[in-house]
Amino acid sequence: MTTQVQSCGIYARISQDDGTALGVGRQIDDCAAEALRRAWPVAEIFSDNDVSATRTKPRPEYERLLREIELGAIDAVVVFDVDRLTRTPSELERFIDLADRHHVALASVGGEVDLATPQGRLTARIKGNVARHEVEQMSRRLKRKFQQSAAEGKSHGVVPFGYRRLRQLDDHGRDVGGQDVVHPEEAAAVRELYKLVVAGASLRNLAKYLNDQGFKTKRGNPFQGNVVGNMLRKPRYAGHRTHANQIIGKGDWEPLVSQDLYDEALAVLSAPGRRHSRGLEPKYLLSGLGLCGRCTSVLRPNVGTRRPPSYVCPKCMKLTRQIAPVDAVVNAVIVGRLSEPSLLANLSPEPSALMDSVQARDAILGRMDSAADSFAAGEITARQLGRINEQLQTQLQAAEIRVARNQPSRVLDGMTGASAADAWAAASIDRRRAVISALASITVLPTGPGIRFSPEQVRVDWKENA
Ligand SMILES: [Zn+2]
DSSP: OOSOOOOEEEEEEEOTTOTTOOOHHHHHHHHHHHHHHTTOOEEEEEEEEOTTOOSSSOOHHHHHHHHHHHHTSOOEEEESOHHHHOSSHHHHHHHHHHHHHHTOEEEESSSSOOTTSHHHHHHHHIIIIITHHHHHHHOHHHHHHHHHHHHTTOSTTSSOTTEEEEEEEOTTSOEEEEEEEEOHHHHHHHHHHHHHHHTTOOHHHHHHHHHHTTOOOTTSOOOOHHHHHHHHTOGGGGTEEEETTEEEEEOSSOOSSOHHHHHHHHHHHTSTTTTTTTTSOOOSTTTTTSEETTTOOBOEEEOOSSSOOEEEOTTTOOOEEEHHHHHHHHHHHHHHHHHOTHHHHHHSOOHHHHHHHHHHHHHHHHHHHHHHHHHHTTSSOHHHHHHHHHHHHHHHHHHHHHHHHTOOOGGGTTSSSTTHHHHHHHSOHHHHHHHHHHHEEEEEOOOOTTOOOOGGGEEEEEOTTO
8 A cells, every 4th residue: 555544444343252352442542553653644433342243233333434435534444453344254355345446555453464465465365264264273252253153053054963062261261162072973873874875865864864863953953855965065074174165174173984985975965866856755766867868958757647647858848758668668777787797897996096086185185284284384475375275276176076986886785786686676766766877877769749659769878887
């Protein structure tokens, strides 16, 4: 900021979550001293009493500060620390945008971040946004805020199912955050859920499994299938920290499942046909799974009272085929394939390919961890950490895809060989759908008018290795 500051605003906020009970008066005194040091004339003081410790409570003085900046009446702001100014990463971004547009200089006296420089802004962003968990490590005020929200049930999932949070107190008996430790009963249930997913259980059945044992969500509700699905997708159960749905490093908690089991379950959860089920058990073999031969959309069941149930294409609306004969063809073809002795040999992917891809993925995670360690130790700057993480994130995504592709498919366990027909007859519709997804894609071909059903109208494209 090279232009001379004309009129500076001081912003102070007191909140109940502040472990040091830093008063507004003290904040304003320190900010005024900082403004004096910088030779910024103080025009106005804004202060909010934000005692509810929620992140959504309106702050009238903060809003007034933003309006004054919009009007051009304030061209510099001094705060005690960045966490006095903004309470969430999105609030920080909004403030930085506003400051950019109006050339507002920003300064803090907290000693950690000087927002008047581009470097300081980046540091604030990384602290407030990208490396949210580093902030938790550094700032016990933020830590307490999260914890309080969790205790009030406001932030669903802050203490994940399978864990409980141990509170940690400092020498003065102040709450300085917590450590997630394994909740034995819930953790056992989570491990079982991953095994059930890999074995082909539906989300609905997973929810039933939890509800039958009396487990409740953290909000005290029964589990729904889609809730369980979203829960099991969380990389934290394999020990990874995430922010904004991206893995950013290793967690300080005990993983509940191995990386292998997590990867396999994720592959099953992400398989075609899962995505559309929304926790409801599909009743038909190919609904959301079979493809329209005209437009390649996924087929839906159409079940009325007057006609026999049919698969229809919801997109082009030009394909309708009765369910029973189509399913009969698919059942016969898949059982035939499962009975062939060569199948298992073909299906096992190269073990060395899996090992290589896992090692490559773990190496990237290791580099992310050591970059975070270097940043924490002050060996690299926030800007460097940001650049490193950006590059590694791209590599990590590619590596995760390679790992998923090389997973052996446990979904065929017990379904192959001489007893394939019996196993198929005994398998649930979920399991059958999972097997079909693993082996082939099924397309129902269009026909001309008046042409009767024949098995050639169902095309089976075997997947690579199948
Ligand atoms: Zn179609």
